[in-house]
Amino acid sequence: MRLLYSRSPWLLLSSVLCAACFQIREPEPADAASDWLAPTQIDILLANFTTAVQRLNVPNYERCFSGPGYRFVPDPTAAGTAAALFANWSVSEERDYFNSLRRRTAASATHQLVLTDRRDQFFTADSAEVSALYQLRVVQQDTAFRPALLEGNIRLLVRRRNNEWKIAGWRDQRTSGQATWTDLKKYFITR
Template sequence: MQMRSVLGLLLFALLCSGCFNVREPEKPDAVSEWTPPTQPSILTDNFTKAVRTLNIAVYSRCFTPGFRFKADPATAGANTALFENWTAAEERDYFNSLKNKSATNALNLLDLTKTRENFFRADSLEQFFSYKLRTSHTDTTLKPHDFTGTMRLVLTRKNNEWLIAKWEDNRENQACWSDLKKHFIAR
């Protein structure tokens, strides 16, 4: 009986030996980089970090379901059908395409400088930024990697969180964000 107990214990120990192995920690969930945007500046930080790290989950969360993008007039003029109904779905598709055409662990550089802010009501405001974006894409059919311009964001607050409801883009003498979106939405 004693021998049977010892064999049973050994068998149990062998079966459970894998239960206590040390494993590599899992990568943090992409959404864990999201900070609840209870202030407009937190939303801007979420947006900037998502663009820099090409984090689609966080990027997508920055926009309202009814989001609209208005492209730079020069870019939109030649592509009216492309930009006339640009919603959060197109925004996500463009960003996903940009990520797929970027090196693994690539980082973009984004510098946003707020130039003005106007509150409409306690739950909506507009912010104006000048931006400089340097992308790390590997698509050889698009020469520029640097995009500059100004953007007007209309933010709304729902359930105490700020989100981007509207984005208007304008160029400053060279390629702008609208040009980047035009290129990567078609890919």
């Protein structure tokens, strides 16, 4: 019995110290990562991309792109006199324009992105180009940007690294008289 009492202060002290080792943290917002799936296939990458665009999930949108080598090539007619704006367009500009768009969109609003007529062309086992027609319906509150429907051809250069596919390049191309994704990026990067 004496042995038990002599160890009690040590047990109490060690349990208090152990409790300090485990700190409670704030939970992540519900939409931050819950929609994300490891993009081990191109289809999963495109699903992550589509979901991030529709729900305006900036962290997941940014996760779709690969680092320093990423480039966006705008539709030349939509870029117009602002072509220099896109000269060094990288992942940080993707994030900035998307954040600006999100800030000007009601919290309950969602966009609608539909990709059709998709074609994949593999260059190697870890590199491909995905080409598809897109229709993007945007719901935002900035009345100076009027187009609600954007459409064109999206050509994504995708690469696999560490068994995950990422977008390494993006070329936008006009296919009709509608506004394009380039128009959206051009407007919201400066807002």
